[in-house]
Each structure stands twice: as structure tokens, then as C-alpha cells.
Amino acid sequence: MSGTVGGHDLAPGFADPVLGSQSAFRGVLEAMSRPGRVVTLSTLPTAPAPLDPATAALALTLMDFDTPLWLDDAATTDSVTDYLKFHCGCPVTGEPDTARFAIVADAALMPPLDAFDPGNDLYPDQSTTVILQMKSLAEGPRLRLTGPGIERDAIATVDGLPAGFLDQWAANRTLYPLGVDMILTCDEAVLGLPRSIELEG
């Protein structure tokens, strides 16, 4: 499946597109329904730099021509956009508030959360899902999560959140049931952060 497009190599997607995306979906479903749990995806595609394999797996699993995608400057490379256009066929948008999905490869380049679409009162499901690549989901500053999907509380240790993120998240929380959902990724793992979750530093 690998080939050359526009003078550079095009990385292949899942070895098996059907079962690969099924397996990745179950991983991200577990992560989103049990926030705080770090889920390692078992089936991964080859990812074009600077995307992590887990980020690429989410793109192949969830994005298509129905989902405008916003990319931060770090992820806006020819190899990434060609990969996503070839495998997902998703339109790439320059306006974060028109995007169904956003991929942020460098947290320092993430716009404030309220730049993304929080959905609307009648259709809160139409909000942006932001996929944010982290330095680590195993060690780093400690976060306490509470909310649906968590029995009492969950502790996540993540490294690489943008500056002032907790305040932005608290503001996002006040919009509930509207709000942006996030999926944190690092290497082969994902951690879900749906809008329903309360975060404490």
C-alpha cells in the first residue's frame, strides 16, 4: 500500500482497514467511556511525522468526507495532509470553529479551547473533538478526574498540556451539555477527556 505522492512517501494505513479501525474504535470507546484510563491501541498504522501512531489510528477510524479537520501548524506538513486526504478523504479547514475534529501536534500551538465549536443548544453533539498529542500519558503533573465513567475519581499523570489549560477546561465545563471533547494521545496510547469531566490540578 505504500507509494509516492507529490515527491514524498505516502505512509500506509491499517494493514486491515476494517478490523484495524474496529479495534482502534473499541480502544477509544473505552478511553472516552472511562476517562482517566490510559488505553493502548493494539492495532496501529504507520504514522507520518509528526503524528503519533495513536493519532493516525484515530484519524483513520473516525474521519472521512463528513468531518472537516483543523490541523495546527506543526501537523500541517505535506506528508500529514496527503496521508489524511488519501486515507480519510477529509477536508482540511483553516477555521477551528468549523472543524469536527482538530489535531494538535504541538500543545504550544493549540488555540484556546473556546476557539473550537462547542455545538449548540439543540445539537450539542456537533462540537469539535480535539485530538491533542502529549509528551507523556504515563508521567507528569497529576490530574484528578471526576464525572460520568469514573467510579469515584481517577488520577491521570500527563505531561504536555498547554499553559492555562485547567482554566480553559473549567470554562468549557460551564457550557455543559455543550462543549469541546478531547482525546489525548501519546505514542500508541489514548486518554479520553469528554466535556462531562471535572478536572482538578
Add this chain to the structure above:
Amino acid sequence: MTEAGRSTATAGRSVGEAYNFAYLDEQTKRMIRRCILKAVAVPGYQVPFGSREMPLPYGWGTGGIQVTASIIGPDDTLKVIDQGADDTTNAVSIRRFFARVAGIETTDRTAEATVIQTRHRIPEHPMREDQILVLQVPKPEPMRYLEPRELECRKIHGFSEYGLMHVQLYEDIAKFGEITTTYDYPVMVNRRHLMSPTPIPKFDNPKMHRFPALQLFGAGREKRIYAIPPYTEVKSLDFDDHPFEVQTWDECCALCGAEDSFLDEVITDDEGGKMFVCSDSHYCGERRAAGHVGPMEGEDAPSFARPADQEADGS
């Protein structure tokens, strides 16, 4: 077709060759998967989705089937129940459907299943974190009888204006002295969204509260998907002076003697004879296999009431 051929080879099982794995095409699965993730993010909120025509009529579990088809993989074991029973037409058809189009294992044992699709019951056997419950939904909108306009219903949910439903329940109390709704009893999810728990008996409502497994709801005809993540607060609506209560029976199960399960009343002859049996056929069968005996078990037990474990699946 190429995708289906490759999946079949990978799965190493005999999947009907004319179908993609689990019947739905990949674009449909992606769309449903996105809806499921949004449904999980807003517990109890109904996400609209592009429901497809399935090879069985709306009303036969098409919503549940589409949800199941979008989550299930070759390593899953599927159990399907209809009003608690593994051996009724709907349950057998859906189990055979997935055995054929996805080549997956099926079971009637609650503990062995990783995905359980159900119509109108939650299994008596406690479920675990590593299982997923998929509920078939005929009428996802709890406000529909009170407010027929879809846009108004959306506003009611958007602004959390659920007074109408409380008035409805109050009218029951004013007329009958109690809330007479016994199934599809409305619940408040995560203290925010009023939700139809599907036509499960209100006996099952308390099980939804802080349930360890993920609960997904699919309405095929009405084109809605919603979800309750694990350990989410689910409260049946009530009043301080008329607290929510589940139904109770004077009898125990005639076959296994269970006093803690939901019982169906079965008419046995034309002379007014009747018996009460567990609606959950696997729970009843398991109890009888363990030696529990009810008042009518033995040689005289009607043939339809044999333990589910003896039932040939046919799939």
C-alpha cells in the same frame, strides 16, 4: 469487496462473503462510531444518526443491530436477549445474523458475553466493566407523548425544562394515588438529561444507576443513539412523598424458586391456571442447573420452560 475479503482472511472465520465484516459498510460504521463517542460524552442526550435500512423491519432491533455492528469485532462473544429470553424469534434471528455476517461467537451465558444486545430487559446476572450492553430502543424521546414537536423536544432537553413530565407523573398520583407507569419509566441521567430507559420494566431501572458496564442505546426507526457511561448517576423521576418503587410479586419463580428476579405471568390452560417464571431465561436455567427448584419444577413442567442451556441455538 476488497475490504470484506481481507477481513475474512484475517478473522480466519467463515464470514458470508458477500458482506463486509458485520454487514455495515465502513463509512456507515465511522458515522455511527462518531455518534457513539458524542453520546458517551453527553450521557442521556440523543444523538441523531443516519440510520440505515437493515435486512429486517424497523421495530425488530435495527437500532441495536447497527450499534452492535459498529462496535463488534472478531474477538467478541455476543449474547442477544428479547424480554430476557435467549430463545425467542428476535433474539435467535439477531444472533444468527451476526454469526453469519461477522463470524463471531455467540452465547446465551451472560458471564461469557462481551457484548449483550437486549430488547426490554437488563440481565439479572450482574454485568462487569469489560462488557457492553446494547439496548434496542423503539421510542427514544421521553417527552414525545407530551410534546409531539421535535424542535420543541430539543429545546426542552437543551434548556432542561422537564416540568411537563413531572406534571404527567403528578396527574397519575392525583387520579390513581400512585405513579402508574410500569415500564419505560423516565430517568434523569447525570442530573441533566431526561432519558427513556427503553421499555424495560421499572424493576430494571435501579440497575442502570452506577452500572459498571457501558450502556449504549440504538433507535433505528427514530434514528437516535444515546449512551450511559459506566458508574453514571441514573435516577428514576419521583416525588419526595411518592418515592420511586419497583414492582414486587407474592409468588416466586415456579421453575427455579427465585424471589429476586423479574417474573412473567404465563397462562397454562383454559381454566385460569397460571404460573410465574423468570423472564431472564439464562438466569432461571443457571439456577435450576445449580439445583434450585421452584414449586412447579419437575415432570409436570411445561416443555417451553426447559432450561435455556438445553436449547439448540441453530446458529
